[in-house]
Amino acid sequence: xxxxxxxxxxxxxxxxxxxxxxxxxxxxxxxxxxxxxxxxxxxxxxxxxxxxxxxxxxxxxxxxxxxxxxxxxxxxxxx
Amino acid sequence: xxxxxxxxxxxxxxxxxxxxxxxxxxxxxxxxxxxxxxxxxxxxxxxxxxxxxxxxxxxxxxxxxxxxxxxxxxxxxxxxxxxxxxxxxxxxxxxxxxxxxxxxxxxxxxxxxxxxxxxxxxxxxxxxxxxxxxxxxxxxxxxxxxxxxxxxxxxxxxxxxxxxxxxxxxxxxxxxxxxxxxxxxxxxxxxxxxxxxxxxxxxxxxxxxxxxxxxxxxxxxxxxxxxxxxxxxxxxxxxxxxxxxxxxxxxxxxxxxxxxxxxxxxxxxxxxxxxxxxxxxxxxxxxxxxxxxxxxxxxxxxxxxxxxxxxxxxxxxxxxxxxxxxxxxxxxxxxxxxxxxxxxxxxxxxxxxxxxxxxxxxxxxxxxxxxxxxxxxxxxxxxxxxxxxxxxxxxxxxxxxxxxxxxxxxxxxxxxxxxxxxxxxxxxxxxxxxxxxxxxxxxxxxxxxxxxxxxxxxxxxxxxxxxxxxxxxxxxxxxxxxxxxxxxxxxxxxxxxxxxxxxxxxxxxxxxxxxxxxxxxxxxxxxxxxxxxxxxxxxxxxxxxxxxxxxxxx
Numbered sequence: 001x002x003x004x005x006x007x008x009x010x011x012x013x014x015x016x017x018x019x020x021x022x023x024x025x026x027x028x029x030x031x032x033x034x035x036x037x038x039x040x041x042x043x044x045x046x047x048x049x050x051x052x053x054x055x056x057x058x059x060x061x062x063x064x065x066x067x068x069x070x071x072x073x074x075x076x077x078x079x
Numbered sequence: 080x081x082x083x084x085x086x087x088x089x090x091x092x093x094x095x096x097x098x099x100x101x102x103x104x105x106x107x108x109x110x111x112x113x114x115x116x117x118x119x120x121x122x123x124x125x126x127x128x129x130x131x132x133x134x135x136x137x138x139x140x141x142x143x144x145x146x147x148x149x150x151x152x153x154x155x156x157x158x159x160x161x162x163x164x165x166x167x168x169x170x171x172x173x174x175x176x177x178x179x180x181x182x183x184x185x186x187x188x189x190x191x192x193x194x195x196x197x198x199x200x201x202x203x204x205x206x207x208x209x210x211x212x213x214x215x216x217x218x219x220x221x222x223x224x225x226x227x228x229x230x231x232x233x234x235x236x237x238x239x240x241x242x243x244x245x246x247x248x249x250x251x252x253x254x255x256x257x258x259x260x261x262x263x264x265x266x267x268x269x270x271x272x273x274x275x276x277x278x279x280x281x282x283x284x285x286x287x288x289x290x291x292x293x294x295x296x297x298x299x300x301x302x303x304x305x306x307x308x309x310x311x312x313x314x315x316x317x318x319x320x321x322x323x324x325x326x327x328x329x330x331x332x333x334x335x336x337x338x339x340x341x342x343x344x345x346x347x348x349x350x351x352x353x354x355x356x357x358x359x360x361x362x363x364x365x366x367x368x369x370x371x372x373x374x375x376x377x378x379x380x381x382x383x384x385x386x387x388x389x390x391x392x393x394x395x396x397x398x399x400x401x402x403x404x405x406x407x408x409x410x411x412x413x414x415x416x417x418x419x420x421x422x423x424x425x426x427x428x429x430x431x432x433x434x435x436x437x438x439x440x441x442x443x444x445x446x447x448x449x450x451x452x453x454x455x456x457x458x459x460x461x462x463x464x465x466x467x468x469x470x471x472x473x474x475x476x477x478x479x480x481x482x483x484x485x486x487x488x489x490x491x492x493x494x495x496x497x498x499x500x501x502x503x504x505x506x507x508x509x510x511x512x513x514x515x516x517x518x519x520x521x522x523x524x525x526x527x528x529x530x531x532x533x534x535x536x537x538x539x540x541x542x543x544x545x546x547x548x549x550x551x552x553x554x555x556x557x558x559x560x561x562x563x564x565x566x567x568x569x570x571x572x573x574x575x576x577x578x579x580x581x582x583x584x585x586x587x588x589x590x591x592x593x594x595x596x597x598x599x600x601x602x603x604x605x606x607x608x609x610x611x612x613x614x615x616x617x618x619x620x621x622x623x624x625x626x627x628x629x630x631x632x633x
Contacts, residue, residue, distance in 0.1 A: 016163055020155070020321060023314055029298060029307035036290040037366075038307040041151040044159040045362055051162045052354040058170065059347050067178035068343040070620065 009062055016054060019047065083232040085429035086436055090248045093264045093440075097252020100260030110464075113257035113473050114186055114451040120262055120339045126349040128265035129336050130356045132444040133165065133327055134272060140223070140412050140435065142361055146368030147411030148387070150306030153368065156320040158361035162354035164324035170350045172328055173337040175521050177346070179618065180338040188334045188517065189456040195520045195618060196528035197610045199460070205516070205535045206456045209331050212506040212542070213445050217483065220442030221246050221491040227439050230416050231432040242491055245436075249443050250484040253450075254477050258339060261443045268437035273356065275434035276363030278427070279419065283367060286422025290366075293373040302388070303372050316577065319585035326510035326587075329517055332448035364415065371414040377421040383409050446483055450476045505549075508587035509542040515595040519602070524619055527609055530602030534594050541590045545579055548572075552579075 025040045033042040111117055120128070146153040176191070185191045189209070193202035221242045228241025236244070252260045284290050297303040305311055327333055340346060375381045386408035390397075397405070419431045454476040458464065464472045516534050519526035548563065552574045555561050560575035573580045581589050609615075 013163075013167065017321070020160055020163065021314065021318055022155075025309075026314070027308050027310045029304060032294055032298075036294050038151055038294070040307070040309055041154055041362075041366070041369075044155045045358060047159050048162040048354045048358045051159075051166070052351055055166050055170070055354065056351045059350055063347070064174055065343070067174055071178040071181035071343065 006062070009058060012054060016051065019050075020044075022047075081425050082429040082432045083235055085426075086228065086231060086433050089433035089436060090244065093267065094248050094251050096263050096267060097254075097256035097260035100252075100256030100263050103259070110454070110459075110469050110472050110476075111184075111186065112259075113476065114447070114454070115335070115339050116257065116259040116262060118181060118339055119341045120259075120345070121341060122345045122348055124262050124266050125336075125340045125345045126352060126356075127269035128262040129169075129333070129349055130353060131265035131269040131272070132332055132336055133161075134269075134360065134438060140227075140415060140438065142364040143368030143371070143415045144411035144413070146365040147371050147383070147414045148409070149311065150308070150369055151365065152309040152312045152317070154361055154365040155309070156312075156317065157323070158357050158365070160321040161324040161327070162357045164321065165327045166350045166353040168325070168328035169337070169346060169353070172517055172521060173333075174343060174346050176334060176337045176517075177340055177343065179521075183617065186335070186338065187452050187455045188329075188331055189452065192516065192520055192531060193460070195610065195614065196526070196531055196608075197614055198528035198531070201528050201532045201535075202456065202460070204532060205513075206452055208509075208513070208535045208539045210449060210452065211539075212509045213331065213449055214487070215506055216445050217442045217449075217487040218490050218494070220249075220439060220445075221487050223439030224436070225491065226413075227416070227432070227436055230413060231429075231436070239492060242488060245440060246484050246488045249440055249446065250480060253443050253447050254480050258335075258447060261447050262336075262339065264443060268440070269356075271434040271437045273359050275431060276359050279367060279415070279423075279431055280363045282423045282427060282431075283418050286418075287370070287374065290370055293370045296373050297370070306369055306372060313583065315583040316580075316585065319588050322511050322585070322587045322591050323507050324511075325514040325591060326507045329510040329513040330448075331452055332444040334517070335448050335451055336444065367418060368411060368414055371411070371418055374418060374421065377417055379417045380414060380421075383411060383414070442487075446480055449483060450479045453479050505542050505545055505586075508545070508585070508590050509538050511587050512538040512541060512590040512594040514591065515598045519598050521618070523602075524615055525602055525606075525609065526598060527602045527605045529605040529608055530598040530600075533597040533601040537594055537597050538590065541586070541593070545586045548574070548579055 022040070022043055025043055028040065029038040031039055033039060037045070109117075142153055142157065145157075176188075179185065179191060183191075183194065185194070189202045189206045192205055193199060224245025225238040225240075225242030228236045228244065229238050232241075252264055256263065287293055294307070297307055309317065371380055372384065375384065386405045390402065390405050390409060416432070416435065419428045423431060454463075454472050458475050459472060463475065513534065516531055519530065519534075552561065552563055554574070554576050560573045560580075562570040562573050563579075564570075564572040569582075571582060573583075579586055
């Protein structure tokens with residue numbers, strides 16, 4: 001089942017993937033965020049949180065609920 | 080004495096969890112119950128056990144060791160790329176795998192491949208490739224257990240005994256508890272991991288007098304300032320690493336774990352919280368590895384820094400034996416243990432040691448997965464279950480767990496660790512190259528069994544080729560790069576301290592791309608081998624996925 005929102009979602013994922021290649025902080029240690037985190041490390045920590053946020057939106061918007069129906073046809077037992 | 084006692088206590092707890100899981104099992108003789116916990120794992124157990132299954136000794140020990148030598152780049156290389164690729168893979172592939180597994184009763188990926196492409200022995204080839212790539216992990220875990228036990232006990236428990244104890248405990252709870260026991264132990268271990276990071280950072284930071292002076296000291300020194308940037312790594316190398324997490328989607332133990340969820344809804348929190356779990360484990364490990372460079376008051380760490388400096392300044396003039404000794408001294412895999420030993424009180428160091436032990440014991444899922452694969456893909460497929468019954472199938476799985484664990488232990492005692500470090504390094508690339516198999520099976524109607532075979536054989540040949548190249552062409556003494564294959568003035572294949580590179584990329588990139596191309600090209604060339612309409616209808620009941628037009632009329 002192809003959702004019409006799939007193209008914007010694919011675009012967001014591609015942008016997220018591109019954002020991982022942050023050449024703009026490649027040679028910089030400063031600013032030191034919170035006094036202890038070099039900017040390159042802070043960027044990727046923040047990127048990880050951003051991934052969680054995007055995935056949160058994705059599971060709300062594009063959840064493949066039809067798969068539950070597909071699986072249930074087997075009559076497989078639940079505990 | 081205290082750390083050793085705490086670790087023994089920890090091992091007793093995980094063994095008890097495995098035994099308790101067996102007692103709560105509905106039927107010890109039922110294959111689906113033993114191997115998949117009756118597809119009944121609840122939400123939190125599913126999230127935490129799936130996460131722990133992906134964490135190995137490398138997540139804590141290796142990550143901090145890599146960061147100690149290479150700096151903050153470690154987090155971007157291994158954690159943030161996984162934080163995107165793995166949960167997206169679970170979302171897109173894991174959920175579909177779960178639905179098809181539940182609907183058709185699959186317990187392993189090979190069962191699905193055989194059904195999907197209407198093949199038998201090609202499935203056996205895929206099983207063999209997957210199994211060979213998985214075994215080194217189990218050996219490495221035994222070695223990690225022995226090393227950690229020896230380090231935490233101050234040598235009181237020797238390597239051979241530590242490895243034996245860890246092997247027996249893992250074998251015990253996998254044997255007794257099956258998937259349910261493994262998942263519960265993994266959940267317990269995940270909680271330990273997650274607590275470990277926060278406690279270790281707080282205690283070590285306090286012991287070092289705060290991290291701010293440590294970072295300022297690193298910035299001021301030309302020797303350590305580059306560790307706070309990524310200038311020592313090329314952007315192409317960094318890009319290559321984003322292909323590595325594809326391996327996670329193809330690992331049989333991850334695929335099998337995806338089949339254990341009770342409901343599709345249980346994937347939701349796993350997908351969203353997976354990156355946060357990555358952050359909690361990897362950020363402290365990488366950060367502590369980096370700041371360990373300032374802990375020169377710890378003798379073992381000072382010796383590492385001095386060895387590294389000697390290698391950098393006069394490595395090319397040393398004999399190979401001296402270079403190897405210095406490399407072993409400079410290795411940072413135990414820096415976290417050294418920091419804990421130096422800055423944490425004994426009781427806390429003991430608890431943190433148990434958490435590290437939890438990380439290195441992550442071989443349970445691989446052992447169970449191999450056992451499941453052997454009994455389902457070989458024993459049951461070749462009529463074992465039909466002839467001897469399901470009880471004998473489960474018994475075979477348990478015997479396989481014992482044989483596999485004892486074999487891994489025996490290998491760990493006699494083989495040098497470097498061989499297995501290499502093997503696990505390229506096993507990641509191998510599994511990444513197998514990921515097109517899964518994608519094609521689930522989403523491309525036009526894929527055929529011959530495309531799948533080409534993909535599997537290419538993966539085996541490429542992993543073998545890279546491993547042979549690595550062993551035949553040594554690392555250049557001065558730490559530079561030597562061309563292995565050049566054409567038209569371009570170095571196509573090079574060998575350096577970072578491994579083999581293809582056009583400046585890690586081998587995983589061409590391996591995965593060629594694998595995907597082979598799947599497409601060979602499938603197109605063997606259209607006659609496409610599965611029947613009935614089979615395609617099982618996998619694509621809603622109609623088009625990809626290449627809907629190519630379904631062959633029968």
